[in-house]
Amino acid sequence: MRASGDAMAAAGIFHGDLLVIDRSVEARPGRYVVCTHGGVFLLRRLEGVPPRLWLVALDGQTPPLRLDPDADTELWGVVVHAVHHLPAGRPGRASRTVTMPE
Helix, strand or coil: CCCCCCCHHHHHCCCCEEEEECCCCCCCCEEEEEEEECCCEEEEEEEEECCCEEEEEECCCCCCCCEHHHHHEEEEEEEEEEEEECCCCCCCCCCCCCCCCC
16 A cells, blocks of 8 residues: 555655555554545554544644544554655766675
8 A cells, every 4th residue: 555645754654655554463552554434544553542542643733533433434454564765866966886795
C-alpha cells in the first residue's frame, strides 16, 4: 500500500512511501496501523488502553478518531515497514564512486 498525505510525516512516513502491512501482527498501542473509516483507508498511530483505543494522526491538526466498529471504523493491519523514495542527485554535482569491500 502507498501512503498518501502528510498526517504521519512526524513518524517518518511520507506521502508516496511504500508500506508493508502485516495483518497477522497484533495491533497494540504505539504501533502504526491501517484502518478503514467510512470506506476509506487511514494510516494512524494506535493509542490508549483497551477497550478505549484511539487512532491518532501526527500532523497536529487532525482530531483523534476512536477505534469503534459500531462507528464504521475497523482495524485492517499493522505497518511493519515503510520504504522511502530517495531524491535524485542534484544536476551539476560530480558523482562519487563507492568501492565495496571484498
